[in-house]
Each structure stands twice: as C-alpha cells, then as structure tokens.
Amino acid sequence: MCQLLGMNANTPTDIGFSFAGFRKRGGLTDHHEDGFGIAFFEPADCSSMQTKTGLRLFHDNQPSSQSPVADLINNYPIKATNVIAHIRKATQGKNCLANTHPFVREVWGEEWVFAHNGQMNSNFVRRCERLQNNGNAEYCQPVGNTDSEMAFCYLINRLKSTFKKRPDEATLFAFLTAQCRYLSANGLFNCLLSNGDWQLAYAGSLLFYLTRQAPFGEARLADEDMAINFKDITGDNDKTTILVTIPLTENEDWQQLAVNECVIFRDGQVLHRDTPSLRKYLTIEEGIAIAREVGASV
Numbered sequence: 068m069c070q071l072l073g074m075n076a077n078t079p080t081d082i083g084f085s086f087a088g089f090r091k092r093g094g095l096t097d098h099h100e101d102g103f104g105i106a107f108f109e110p111a112d113c114s115s116m117q118t119k120t121g122l123r124l125f126h127d128n129q130p131s132s133q134s135p136v137a138d139l140i141n142n143y144p145i146k147a148t149n150v151i152a153h154i155r156k157a158t159q160g161k162n163c164l165a166n167t168h169p170f171v172r173e174v175w176g177e178e179w180v181f182a183h184n185g186q187m188n189s190n191f192v193r194r195c196e197r198l199q200n201n202g203n204a205e206y207c208q209p210v211g212n213t214d215s216e217m218a219f220c221y222l223i224n225r226l227k228s229t230f231k232k233r234p235d236e237a238t239l240f241a242f243l244t245a246q247c248r249y250l251s252a253n254g255l256f257n258c259l260l261s262n263g264d265w266q267l268a269y270a271g272s273l274l275f276y277l278t279r280q281a282p283f284g285e286a287r288l289a290d291e292d293m294a295i296n297f298k299d300i301t302g303d304n305d306k307t308t309i310l311v312t313i314p315l316t317e318n319e320d321w322q323q324l325a326v327n328e329c330v331i332f333r334d335g336q337v338l339h340r341d342t343p344s345l346r347k348y349l350t351i352e353e354g355i356a357i358a359r360e361v362g363a364s365v
Contacts, residue, residue, distance in 0.1 A: 074309055091290040099131075105140060149263055158362055165210050180261050183219070186362055329341045
C-alpha cells in the first residue's frame, strides 16, 4: 500500500533525515514505485496576507528512490512547520502527475493539503461520481482519477456545504473526525491533512507517530545506513512530531494510533484526540494483509 509521512513542529524544521529513509521505500526497500509528492508549509514572508504560511509543493511520477526531485529535496534543507509526503503504489488511476499525492485545495483562504493511503470501495466512488454529475459537488472536483482525490473532494464539499464560514476549532475538529470515520467505513482510509497551522492524522489501519523533544538523542534509520544525534542540531525548546505509516527508525519509541483514532497536532504536540472507546491496534503484518485484501497492496 502507499505510505504516508508527516511532520508537525513548533519551529521551522528540516525533515531531511526522515525523508532520506522514507524515500527508499519508493522502489528500493518497498514496492511504492508510482511516484511521490511532498508539501512544505513554511513561515510566510508576506505581511499583508491573512495566511501565516506559504506552501512549497513537489511532485514526481518517478520512484522516489530514483527521483532527481527527491535528490533535490534531500540536498535542499527546507525549514517547515508542517510537512506531508506520500509515496504511491497505484491501485486506482494510472501513474501520472495529476494522480500524485498530496492534493491541495483552498479552504477559507487557506491551502489545505491531503494525502491518503488505502482504497475507497466501489459504492463510495459511484456515489461521488453521481454527486459530480448531478452538480452537487460544487466546491471541489477531482483533477485526476484516483479514489484518494475523490475522498478529499468529498470531505471539502461536506465541509463547505455544512459551514458557510469557518467554525470554531472544537466544532471543526469534531466534524473532521466524524467525516474521516465515515470515509473509513467506506473503504480503507488512512490520511494526513494540514492547513499549515495544525496537522490531522487519521488511522483506519496503520499510522505511527514519534515526538522528539529534550533530552534529544540518536536516531538510526531502518531503510538507510544513516544515524543522527539530534542534540547536536536542536535547541532545548524544539519539539517535532513525525508521523508515518510504518516506523522509520530502529531505536526510538514510536506510538501507534488505534484503528479509527483521530489526532490533531499543533506545535509538535497533541491538540485534539478522539479515540474509540474500544481500542484496537493492528500489527504491521495485519495492516498490510488488510491492504492486500482490498487491492491496495501487492
């Protein structure tokens, strides 16, 4: 299945170490050979604008392990407060740039970035197609032909048709959680979503996170012969949360989201969490087997 990588930090941070391991899964240590994308929310330098962040977006339909674009990212230390990356194994929609995650749409004057792994079922896809054909998807329509972009557009259309203006955060987060659970009930649905201020992580099957803060130590990648001691490059007040489908390092204590758990991060820490009363955690092998059953993994 496709894999997700996210970062949420309290200060502009370079994701290069995590990306160096993650990109190897795109055709080298794993089968995700159908392109990749990565979005960086960086502090805005436009004082007259409403938004506090600017968005830098890269897509390539080559495998990330071989991509010159991925080389550029690893050699260009971009400092960002929110990052969403995706490596793709195409199951719906051919390998092309229009079908490459993450996807971006405007919401209330902000750029919202979304990436998904899993597979939406055929009934959901047909319902979305009917809504589009009937003119009932006025706020967002897919550019490509993936079920993932269709799910994102469904979410945006539901959001904008329900709220004519931005609701308070508690209402917004409750709504997003409910919609993610609806999408999860209509397929295999893991996602990352960010507006540059906060980042939402929803686990339909597999999603892990790790918060690095003082006292910092050494981390060793699982997919690359590479290690780093974060105490040499971070400040005492730095706090960074990394989110990923399958843990990236061998020697750190990753936390797993429960199935159908929704967590929202701001400044590297949990801002909102909604956990089912009956918690269920899948092993990595179980998560991959579920993806294989629905056609989202080889």
